[in-house]
Amino acid sequence: MQIPIFIINMASSIERWESTSHQLKLLGLESTRFDATIGKSLTEQEVAQWYDKEKNKQSHHRDLTIGEIGCYVSHKRVWKKIVDEQIPYCLILEDDLSISDELPKVLEQIEHLQGWELIKLFDNRDIPFVESQKLNNTFSIGNFLKVPNGCLGYLLSLEGAHKLLKRKRFYRAVDLDIQFHSEVGLSVIGIRPYPISEHNDFESDIESVNKGRHSNHSTFLRNLKFRIKMHFERKKVSADLSKITQK
Helix, strand or coil: CCCCEEEEECCCCHHHHHHHHHHHHHCCCCCEEEECCCHHHCCHHHHHHHECHHHHHHHCCCCCCHHHHHHHHHHHHHHHHHHHCCCCEEEEECCCEEECCCHHHHHHHHCCEECCCEEECCCCCCCCCCCEEECCCCCEEECCCCCCCCCCEEEEEHHHHHHHCCCCCECCCHHHHHHCHHHCCCCEEEEECCCEEECCCCCCHHHHHCCCCCCCCCCHHHHHHHHHHHHHHCCCCCCCHHHCEEC
């Protein structure tokens, strides 16, 4: 049985959907389009339901853009679908990526693992594992002190979705909340070689729809508080590999 694959995609981004779903089809994998939330389409009341503006100012180094809010809401809605439908595990993809021929083999390996919650399949900075275990002659799993940025592609279990949904309202970007894994007791590992990479032919839809990047403008105190919190988070290993075993 194939692992469910959800591609987060805006209705207007037809080319991206066709590109990503076609790459998967060439590998013999079927996918489901998941309609992305466009931040700019949210009302102030809807934003307030998802985003804690006051907590952001107290505990994060900068305000989130409306695009980042929409992106987080999109991922959170997928997590809720996993919980509501009791999906044991699935692959969640954004739509601006390239997929290597190794992805089906990665998914075959996942079928033989248990005890995992979130598995990163992308890292553009090549952050090293702290500890690693061989799955076979090709693939290894490992944990991190610094969890990779980005949510381009990751595997999520039902238990992992439950833990991520412990945050009722968010105040950081979605990939940063995953980096702060210890807050919700989330186990995060990676699998190498990563089968997902960035698609250089697409400019960011989030940037174009929401008119540009964030400015990173902040205050000294907000930056300092954030850096201290991140410093201590990066002293915590992201997963106990001894609890992730092969069937």
